[in-house]
Amino acid sequence: MSSTTTKLLVGAIFTLVPINASLRTNVIITGTTMRPKFVRQEGKSSLECPVDHPWAFDYGLKCCKTYKGLSRNQDLRYEHSSSSCENDKWVTCPDRERRCRSRVDPVTCPESYPLGLIEEGCCESIVSRYDPDANPSCLGGILDPYSSPTCCSKLFEVNLCTERRQKCLSSTGLSKKINLxxxxxxxxxxxxxxxxxxxxxxxxxxxxxxxxxxxxxxxxxxxxxxxxxxxxxxxxxxxxxxxxxxxxxxxxxxxxxxxxxxxxxxxxxxxxxxxxxxxxxxxxxxxxxxxxxxxxxxxxxxxxxxxxxxxxxxxxxxxxxxxxxxx
CATH class of the missing domain: 2.60.120.260 (Galactose-binding domain-like)
Structure with a gap:
């Protein structure tokens, strides 16, 4: 290797400076790490979405009223596009630079109504009532979190769940053993x-x-x-x-x-x-x-x-x- 080449390489060497790093939560880092004059956004804490539109999507730029995407069978995800919110019911994040995060705070059913029906509320029993005339799926089998509420023998409705702003989750005891x-x-x-x-x-x-x-x-x-x-x-x-x-x-x-x-x-x-x-x-x-x-x-x-x-x-x-x- 020539001395000229050596000088060029030496001139390109960066000085390493020790940094005291620590893990931070609720922080969003935006941009790439390769562009010229890159400035990291680390240290700017993200905001929570508003209470009436609690679910963040489009990488935190928007907040949806429900946790559902365009399809009722699809839950909205943070990386989903700007047109993914159910019924187009969304608002812009109050701070687009800092971005928004979801208010992930599900409803936990009480022990007296242990089975959480995700979009309806809490059911008293994990066993479906027998009423095929009301609903062909109500055949006395085992209910799951996505079962029809018509199959629940006694339902405790929760507005946050029926409006799909939050999910109703089963009580801690039931989640350990939900099947007969x-x-x-x-x-x-x-x-x-x-x-x-x-x-x-x-x-x-x-x-x-x-x-x-x-x-x-x-x-x-x-x-x-x-x-x-x-x-x-x-x-x-x-x-x-x-x-x-x-x-x-x-x-x-x-x-x-x-x-x-x-x-x-x-x-x-x-x-x-x-x-x-x-x-x-x-x-x-x-x-x-x-x-x-x-x-x-x-x-x-x-x-x-x-x-x-x-x-x-x-x-x-x-x-x-x-x-x-x-x-």
């Missing part, structure tokens, strides 16, 4: 599980939407994930799909407020809540999927979490059940 689970069961072949009976499919289909018990035990236990005061149970008998050779006859339903230490008799920890019997599915023309629903009301005011369905006797070769919903 089967604690224990006896099932035939290990394929026709009790979890299938937690949603009403109206008609048995081979091996995928109903419960069939083995010859011994003939029971399953549901864990609701939190305590409820049950008011009624809705049931639909099964018939083992095209085989039509298994159905429940006499049954009992039990409840408990503690984890059952044993699933064997005697059921000292269980409270008997109801007993009943189904007519033979032949009575209704099971081949045409006409097995009706059976509703039994409870008189208990006790808070319970665990529920046991026990098929005492059966038709044919064993017990079966298409649906059970406890409300």
């Amino acid at each position: 689970t089967i604690l224990d069961e006896t099932t035939l072949y290990g394929t026709l599980y009790a979890r299938y009976a937690l949603t009403d499919s109206k008609c048995d289909k081979i091996y995928n939407n109903y419960w069939v018990a083995s010859g011994k035990g003939r029971y399953f236990i549901i864990d609701y994930g939190y305590h409820i005061v049950p008011k009624k149970v809705i049931l639909r008998n099964g018939h083992n799909a095209g085989y039509n050779d298994r159905a429940t006859r006499n049954f009992k339903i039990y409840g408990s407020d503690i984890v059952p230490p044993s699933n064997q008799e005697p059921w000292a920890e269980w409270i008997e809540m109801a007993e009943g019997s189904f007519p033979h599915p032949n009575t209704f023309g099971f081949k045409l999927c006409r097995v009706p629903l059976t509703t039994i009301n409870f008189n208990s005011s006790r808070q319970l979490r665990y529920f046991k369905f026990h098929a005492v006797t059966f038709f044919g070769y064993g017990a079966s059940l298409q649906y059970i919903g406890i409300f």
Whole structure:
């Protein structure tokens, strides 16, 4: 390397100056780092969007009234373009140089209404009411945060959520366990599980939407994930799909407020809540999927979490059940 080249390189060397750096929050850095005479904007804290337009977009230049984008199925994001706000309801950030950030402060549902329906409010139960006439999706299954409010048995509406200015989130306890689970069961072949009976499919289909018990035990236990005061149970008998050779006859339903230490008799920890019997599915023309629903009301005011369905006797070769919903 020539001495001339060396001098040029030496002249281009920058002096490194120690800087005491620290992490800062709520700071927006704008611009590129390569342009001439670049001036960093670090140190200028961003503003919160106004209360009535709390959601920042277009890189903080604008604030939208709701957290929704052009599509109801799309949440608005900070980097979305200037034309992305739902119904074009936006205002300019009060300080375009500093930019704006969203007021991310969701509503947390109370323990008495633990399930947050994002755009509606808070629901008392995670289980849908059974009312297919009101809404085809209200079949007694498990609600999720985007379920229709018509399927909620008791809804606590929150204006911030219905106006989509904030999201209603489930209470802390419910978020840990939102799905019903089967604690224990006896099932035939290990394929026709009790979890299938937690949603009403109206008609048995081979091996995928109903419960069939083995010859011994003939029971399953549901864990609701939190305590409820049950008011009624809705049931639909099964018939083992095209085989039509298994159905429940006499049954009992039990409840408990503690984890059952044993699933064997005697059921000292269980409270008997109801007993009943189904007519033979032949009575209704099971081949045409006409097995009706059976509703039994409870008189208990006790808070319970665990529920046991026990098929005492059966038709044919064993017990079966298409649906059970406890409300």
